[in-house]
Amino acid sequence: MRVSLSFEKPEGSGLCIMVDLLRASATITSALDSFREVIPVGDVEEATEYSRMGYVVAGERGGETLPGFLANSPLEVREHSGDALVLTTSNGTRILESVESQALVGCLNNLDAVASAARNLSDEVEVVMAGVNGRFAIEDFLCAGEIIRAIGGEFEEYAEASVLAVQDRSMVDDAIRKSRSARRLRELGFAGDIEYCLRRNITENVPVYRDGRISLI
């Protein structure tokens, strides 16, 4: 198994795992408990159009929930159900739109499940950190490190660095709690989401993005 790590967009065209720990990956993973599929859309206008058609919509910009939408929150979306959830977020949904083939969605909540699915699907996987508006985000790097360690195999150097960074779990948790993204979410009243996103292996859900939709693998 060969594992690489990249930032913002996949460098190859094979299997990838999109990691946006706070919060798009966790929201998508959680939503698939109560929705058959998630439709990720890049812009607010398109999501609003879906809303007019009667779809349940969720989304934010800069962490702030869009008016009339559910929050990009793993805790909030699981209180709703339906056939499809339309989701637009600042980073995660935008990254998925740049995926050419298929992408799994990974977070700490589904850490071992997504690692095992990747191993079953391919002998090469690229983990893609979403970041925040083009900037490195430590929470995505550390989450990627835990997923890459769980996948195992041969790591390219960036991937290896992420694994070396996650030797101490309490340091990982502290760094994520102190991240710019977490601070911003706490200011907006989403402290509960941060703690939820830090929980390891609480679900077997492995979301897969293909042909513009996300469903369980």
Ligand SMILES: O=C(O)[C@H](CS(=O)(=O)O)OP(=O)(O)O
């Ligand atoms: O809603 C979130 O947690 C973030 C907001 S921000 O742009 O990083 O402030 O969006 P996401 O697409 O989940 O990174």
Ligand SMILES: [Mg+2]
């Ligand atoms: Mg994020």
